Amino acid sequence: MTAQDLPAEILTCIFSYVSPLEQIARCKLICKNWDKPAEAAMLGKHFYLDLASPTAEKYYAFLAKDRSRGPLVRGINYSPINGDKKRRNLLKKIVRLIFTPNIENLIGDSSNAEDDFVFEYMNEISGAQRAQYTKLQAMPLRDPVNDLYIKTLLNFKHTLTSLWFSKDPGHNYLINRLDQFTKLTNFTYAGNIVDLTHLEFILRKCPHLESLTLRIHQYSTGEMRSVLFKDEILDWAKANNNVTINTKLKKLELAGDGACSPEIWDYLVYKYPELEKVTLTPTDDLDEDGYMFQYQDETWLDYDRLSEAFKRIPAYAIEFDIESEFEEEDMIMALQRPDNRLELDVDEEEGVNRIIVRLR
Numbered sequence: 001m002t003a004q005d006l007p008a009e010i011l012t013c014i015f016s017y018v019s020p021l022e023q024i025a026r027c028k029l030i031c032k033n034w035d036k037p038a039e040a041a042m043l044g045k046h047f048y049l050d051l052a053s054p055t056a057e058k059y060y061a062f063l064a065k066d067r068s069r070g071p072l073v074r075g076i077n078y079s080p081i082n083g084d085k086k087r088r089n090l091l092k093k094i095v096r097l098i099f100t101p102n103i104e105n106l107i108g109d110s111s112n113a114e115d116d117f118v119f120e121y122m123n124e125i126s127g128a129q130r131a132q133y134t135k136l137q138a139m140p141l142r143d144p145v146n147d148l149y150i151k152t153l154l155n156f157k158h159t160l161t162s163l164w165f166s167k168d169p170g171h172n173y174l175i176n177r178l179d180q181f182t183k184l185t186n187f188t189y190a191g192n193i194v195d196l197t198h199l200e201f202i203l204r205k206c207p208h209l210e211s212l213t214l215r216i217h218q219y220s221t222g223e224m225r226s227v228l229f230k231d232e233i234l235d236w237a238k239a240n241n242n243v244t245i246n247t248k249l250k251k252l253e254l255a256g257d258g259a260c261s262p263e264i265w266d267y268l269v270y271k272y273p274e275l276e277k278v279t280l281t282p283t284d285d286l287d288e289d290g291y292m293f294q295y296q297d298e299t300w301l302d303y304d305r306l307s308e309a310f311k312r313i314p315a316y317a318i319e320f321d322i323e324s325e326f327e328e329e330d331m332i333m334a335l336q337r338p339d340n341r342l343e344l345d346v347d348e349e350e351g352v353n354r355i356i357v358r359l360r
Contacts, residue, residue, distance in 0.1 A: 039069070046075035046105055049094075051087040060090060063097045070097035075105030075138075081115055092117055099125060101132040108140040110149075116142075119152040126155060137183075138162040145170025157181045167191030167217070178205035185248075190215035193258055196236070196267050203271065204244045211251040212272075216258030230308070233266040243267070247274045255281040262302050265309035278316035280306075303337065307359060318357040 049056055063069050076098065081087045091108075095118055099106065110116060118140055126133050136159045142149035145168045153160070157180045165171040165188070178184070187206050193199050193216050203212075228236075237243040249272040258264070259280060269275065310316045320335070332342060335357055343356040 040072050043069055043072035044074045046077070049076045049078045051079045051081065051084075051090060056087075056090060056094075060094050060097075063094065067097070071100040071102050073098040073100075074102065075107070077105070077107040080109055083112075083114075088114065088117070092121075095121055101129070102135060103133075104135050105138045106136070106140060107138055110140055110142045111144075113146075116146070116148055119148050122152050123148075123155060130155065134159055136160065144168050145174075150174060154180070159183060162186040164188040165190070175202055175205070178202065179207075181206075182208075184208060185210045187211075188213040188215070190217070190256075192216070192218045193264075195219075196233070196263060197242070199264070199267070200243055200271075203246075207244070207246060207248075209246060209249050211253075212249055213253040213255070214259055214264075215255045216261075216264070217256050219258030219261045219264065228263050230262075230266045230305075233263055234270060237267065237270050243271050245270075246272055250274065250276040252278045253281070254279070262305040262309065265306065269309050269313075275313050276315065278310055278313050279319060280317070281319045307339070310359070316359055318359065320355045320357070 049059065063073075076094075078091060078094075079087075081091065095106070099122060106118070106122075108118070110118065119142070122139070133156065136156050138160065139152065139156065141164055143166060147170075150170055150173060153163075153174065154177070157177075160181055161183050163178075163181060163184060163186075165174065167190070171191075184206055185208055187209055189202060199214075203209075206212075252268060252272065252275055254264070254268075306318075332355065335342060335355060339359070341358045343358060345354045345356055
């Protein structure tokens with residue numbers, strides 16, 4: 001048996017490991033038996049769809065030519081519509097072809113009522129066939145949250161594995177129902193935290209998390225108080241089972257001013273004892289002594305407490321975006337310590353230079 005004679009199922013599996021997409025497209029041309037398996041593998045790849053590009057129109061035409069192709073699509077991440085009527089109409093047509101029980105990821109952003117057609121269609125098509133939609137893991141974001149978006153999320157609460165919540169009042173409603181998302185493994189929370197009890201209230205509703213991102217804009221809404229020591233955090237965590245332990249979480253990303261709080265570090269390390277990687281991205285300004293000041297300079301990034309909190313983690317780092325008011329050399333001098341190493345990274349997609357402090 002030659003490669004050309006392999007069963008279609010095996011060929012599709014083989015082609016799924018081929019990248020980029022252009023290479024799979026070439027495989028379609030090699031022999032007739034490879035055409036359909038290569039096509040299935042190509043459509044099954046998760047990819048970014050730029051609605052402003054001519055490629056998007058070609059993609060729709062390709063799907064529309066043969067309606068059996070739509071169910072082969074596993075996931076797309078579409079670009080912002082930005083009020084463009086042509087892009088909106090194009091996305092409508094594409095979604096109607098690809099939103100089938102086989103879809104795993106349908107990702108994008110919606111910020112106004114005109115773009116809500118995606119959620120309307122998701123509810124419409126899944127209403128009578130909801131039991132068939134068992135594979136959807138991630139869906140578009142809606143900011144601000146509205147009733148339709150909440151309804152859509154709850155309709156797929158038994159399949160979604162990834163969620164992004166903010167401080168929007170609508171997300172507060174959903175936080176009280178987080179435990180209904182039984183397959184949730186990847187969670188991002190971007191908002192304010194009153195205290196550790198508030199954070200624990202949210203996170204204990206997500207017992208199966210493997211990856212967590214906290215973008216904490218502000219920690220504590222009241223007057224600045226004394227920062228608790230590690231022993232005080234542990235005493236509180238252990239008392240009356242105030243904190244539920246999760247041994248599944250491996251990856252933790254902390255960002256924002258509030259994420260620089262030593263209390264949060266000690267709490268999270270206790271709650272997630274099997275962490276393998278931690279990344280901390282403070283967002284306030286760095287002074288000449290290497291401190292990250294927040295909220296009227298009343299707290300700072302405590303390197304000693306940081307090292308102590310994460311000493312058992314195999315890998316952790318702090319990332320600093322280089323702001324225009326700081327020179328790169330000044331940043332390096334302020335961050336350099338005997339027990340760390342610095343790496344420079346250029347994020348071309350975001351257009352920023354970044355200094356990464358490797359603490360281990």
